[in-house]
Amino acid sequence: MKADKNTIIGFVLLGILFFVYFWYTNKQQAALQAAEQRAKDSIAAVNAAKVKPIDPAVARLDSLRRDSLNRLSQAGNFDSAATGTEQTMVVENNLLRVTFSNKGGEIKSVLLKNFKSIDSTPVVLSGGKTDALGYTINTGSNKSTETSNLFFSPGTVVKNADGSQTITYTLNAASGQSITHQYTIKPDNYMIDWNIAMNGANELLTGNALNLHWNISINQQQYSGSYEKEQSRLCFYEVGDGFDYERAMSDVNQKFDIPIEWMSFKQQFFNTAIIAKDQFKSGEARMNTQPDSSRTLYMANASLQLKVPAATTVNVPLQLYYGPNDFYTLKSYDEHLEEIVDLGSGIYSFVKYINRWLIMPVFNFLAGFIHNFGWVIALLTLFIRLITSPLTYTSYLSGAKMKVLRPELAELKKKHGADQQAYAMDQMKIFREAGVNPLGGCIPALLQIPIFFALYSYFSSSILLRGQSFLWAHDLSTYDVIAKLPFSIPFNYGDHVSLFTLTAVITNFIIAFYNMSMTPDQSNPAMKYMPYIFPFVLLFVFNRLPAALTWYYTVSNLITLGIQFVIQNYIINHDKILAEIQEKRKAPKKQSKWQERFAQTVEAQKKLQEMRDKQNKK
Numbered sequence: 001m002k003a004d005k006n007t008i009i010g011f012v013l014l015g016i017l018f019f020v021y022f023w024y025t026n027k028q029q030a031a032l033q034a035a036e037q038r039a040k041d042s043i044a045a046v047n048a049a050k051v052k053p054i055d056p057a058v059a060r061l062d063s064l065r066r067d068s069l070n071r072l073s074q075a076g077n078f079d080s081a082a083t084g085t086e087q088t089m090v091v092e093n094n095l096l097r098v099t100f101s102n103k104g105g106e107i108k109s110v111l112l113k114n115f116k117s118i119d120s121t122p123v124v125l126s127g128g129k130t131d132a133l134g135y136t137i138n139t140g141s142n143k144s145t146e147t148s149n150l151f152f153s154p155g156t157v158v159k160n161a162d163g164s165q166t167i168t169y170t171l172n173a174a175s176g177q178s179i180t181h182q183y184t185i186k187p188d189n190y191m192i193d194w195n196i197a198m199n200g201a202n203e204l205l206t207g208n209a210l211n212l213h214w215n216i217s218i219n220q221q222q223y224s225g226s227y228e229k230e231q232s233r234l235c236f237y238e239v240g241d242g243f244d245y246e247r248a249m250s251d252v253n254q255k256f257d258i259p260i261e262w263m264s265f266k267q268q269f270f271n272t273a274i275i276a277k278d279q280f281k282s283g284e285a286r287m288n289t290q291p292d293s294s295r296t297l298y299m300a301n302a303s304l305q306l307k308v309p310a311a312t313t314v315n316v317p318l319q320l321y322y323g324p325n326d327f328y329t330l331k332s333y334d335e336h337l338e339e340i341v342d343l344g345s346g347i348y349s350f351v352k353y354i355n356r357w358l359i360m361p362v363f364n365f366l367a368g369f370i371h372n373f374g375w376v377i378a379l380l381t382l383f384i385r386l387i388t389s390p391l392t393y394t395s396y397l398s399g400a401k402m403k404v405l406r407p408e409l410a411e412l413k414k415k416h417g418a419d420q421q422a423y424a425m426d427q428m429k430i431f432r433e434a435g436v437n438p439l440g441g442c443i444p445a446l447l448q449i450p451i452f453f454a455l456y457s458y459f460s461s462s463i464l465l466r467g468q469s470f471l472w473a474h475d476l477s478t479y480d481v482i483a484k485l486p487f488s489i490p491f492n493y494g495d496h497v498s499l500f501t502l503t504a505v506i507t508n509f510i511i512a513f514y515n516m517s518m519t520p521d522q523s524n525p526a527m528k529y530m531p532y533i534f535p536f537v538l539l540f541v542f543n544r545l546p547a548a549l550t551w552y553y554t555v556s557n558l559i560t561l562g563i564q565f566v567i568q569n570y571i572i573n574h575d576k577i578l579a580e581i582q583e584k585r586k587a588p589k590k591q592s593k594w595q596e597r598f599a600q601t602v603e604a605q606k607k608l609q610e611m612r613d614k615q616n617k618k
Helices: 002-050 056-081 227-230 327-331 351-367 372-385 389-404 404-414 418-436 442-462 499-518 525-542 547-571 574-586 593-617
Strands: 088-092 096-101 106-116 122-125 132-140 143-145 156-159 167-173 177-187 190-197 207-220 235-238 242-247 252-256 260-266 270-280 283-287 296-307 313-324 483-489 494-497
Touching: 002 260, 056 132, 056 143, 056 167, 056 227, 088 167, 088 177, 096 177, 096 242, 106 132, 106 313, 122 270, 190 207, 207 270, 227 296, 235 252, 235 283, 242 252, 252 260, 260 283, 260 296, 270 296, 270 499, 351 442, 372 389, 494 499, 499 547
Parallel strands: none
Antiparallel strands: 088 096, 096 106, 106 122, 132 143, 132 207, 156 167, 167 177, 177 190, 190 313, 207 296, 235 242, 235 260, 252 283, 260 270, 270 313, 283 296, 483 494
8 A cells, every 4th residue: 555655656756847847848949949030030130121122113113114015015016005195085965974085995984964872972883993895806926905905096076967976986006907996975865886897807806706805893872782782683685585684692603605685784773784786696794792891882794705707897886885774764775675674583573564564654654743752652552452452342351251250150169179170170161151261361462462572673673763752761762761770680670770661560560450350269379470470570571671662561551451440340231241141051052172172171180080089098
């Protein structure tokens, strides 16, 4: 025992000695490393003192000189256009103010005169530092460059007899080739004609292909940048297959394997599009999302290929659209551009026909007499409720019959207690005898679904609502804000409080309460409280939607409450309904096939449950 004790003490002392040894060794190594680092820092400081400081201005000049030499080398026969001074020129009509640049002979930016951005300045499309629209040309033996890198001759503007204006830029090579960019801006028009004329195209282009490159920055124009991103698309029109698009909520990379007539970078209310009269044979386009803190929503670019005739002199007719996503404006160009306006997409694409044939004509008709769009929406809501009133009346009549039967159903529930199958079977028997359809009230609710999605698409896309104020809402195309929160509530609610959302949700709660009072007591707790859960969910869904939609929903709910009150109290006679039910009960009954199958199913389930109960007792 004593030997074991001494052994333990020895191991403990040995462990302490090892610990002290390693601690001392590590301390010495750390001190040595610190001394070596000080020596290295001293040597580096001495060497740095020997190096002559580089002047930032000189470094910048060296960089520019190298860049200039590189551009000069790549310019080849167009060496005289490799360097120069950028000169801009402004051409405008009553809708656009277009700034052109001799660098690239291209459009630099487009200002829309009739639309304001979120900072109250006019909307400007394009104009970023990296924005460019050009194509690759051969400049010599094994040399090529982008036209966006070359300086064209200063533009000349000609006013035509029809009121249009034409601006022309030219580019000449020492070897005799030439390029002309001609732009035509018409009065009262967002479309800009762009014609590329080439002399010596067989030498300038490889394989008779013009490879067009377009870089453009897409800036935020709406109050809610996140919602504007949700409404953004990469749109294109394929030859043979028609219109298509890709949502741009995240990065988009779309390849065009079949010819397209045009493509467009579309944001919520504006778009920039390029149209080829002779079709783009192939290409690729991208939209890359930018950080939420940036005013730029996307950096977009496209590479598009056109086939040109195998000739020395060729003309390439193109068109550029910089403007609003107005359905009728886009439709006037007869290029199917109106498809860009999202009036219904995805599984609800069919609602675009409700918008085109019903909602939009009625809205525009009312707007011709009433200038406040909030009241136009209220009257539009009233119109929709009027045309759906026959179905609404049928629904309320079914609800009234259900209300008359409530005492009888309550007695039936007491009779069967927990036996739900027996209760359901006798309940169906009562409904059949009374001639009541328990699903009769569902039809108007189902009808509201396509109408709601039609109006959701229309109010989210209608540029007519942009900037239109109503009551406390400053812009019906986005959510109204009565209070800004110092924090963001999750589940997509956001950092603000929308009063129209609250009015829509509260009126929905009232309707749910009223409807529950009209229907038989629900034994299923989930079914009992579901009508109250739905309005709560709407609170989070509606808070970031356009005020036009939440205002519509509020008006619709108020009309619903008014109709229910009038029908239930002044039109529907409950005593008469009860008398009619009694008469129907006396008449011979013939079950429908559905009722027969339902009764058979309930009877089978009842027998199965009885067998299980017997087995449990055994």
